[in-house]
Amino acid sequence: MRDAEQTIGNLIDKQGVSFISSVDENGWPCTKAMLPPRRRLGIETFYFTTNTSSMRVSQYRQNPKACIYFCDRRFFRGVMLTGTMEVLTDSASKEMIWRDGDTMYYPGGVTDPDYCVLKFTASQGRFYSSFKSENFDIPAYTGEAE
Template identity: 60%
Template sequence: MSRNLINTADGLIKRSKMVMVGSVGEDGFPYQKMMYNARVREGVKTFYLTTNTSSLRVRQYRKNPAASLYFADKRFFNGLMLLGTMEVLEDAESKELIWQPGDTLYYPLGVTDPDYCVLRFTAKSGRFYSNFHSEDFEIE
């Protein structure tokens, strides 16, 4: 992947407040969900998101870790799809890594709430769309 494409993709991710998160259901169909963008990430490869342990998405990722993230910039009509795997993390270190004080709205028992977990997405490849052109790339 060219340095220019990495920088462009990184900029799109930084500007995105939301991300579409994809999973595969037991019926074999794709499922999409809008979530807040990752609070912590490592470039365009690793993303940490927060969700409810009791959620449909967590059940799906535990059975099939295949996942996707999609970022879009409607102003410039650009899109970035990342394909990879999703892990469900429930250890204290991962939960504390992305915890924010306002999270008690969703997880009233705090960082140790059993219904609070972390999703770690690791990208393997991507596809960037801009100016009527798409480019596939591998992520190392």
């Protein structure tokens, strides 16, 4: 793959669903479908919204190891990124990705205690396309938010 950031970024931006994985208290992987990330910085950092009271938040607080996956069903391509997930509850992070209409999920607004941000930082990647898989390094993000 010539330009991992461009190839993977384009794949991610076209998906309406993302999958996030955590590790439960017994060491088993747990995967959940989610809306796409609200913000991404290259293919290194991703921001998602979720409920503070969710099982996933509890798991990430106990073990930050995480994985996110994006799949292009039309061309049967996918990318897995492994790294760590942080649970952010500070006002700046919450305001950064808040959108009109989020009160449907968080009736208390941007300050709702059940609203938090998941920040994923990738450390490794694996891309599948044309019946082959390849590992790739995560380029450090140097540009503006996408």
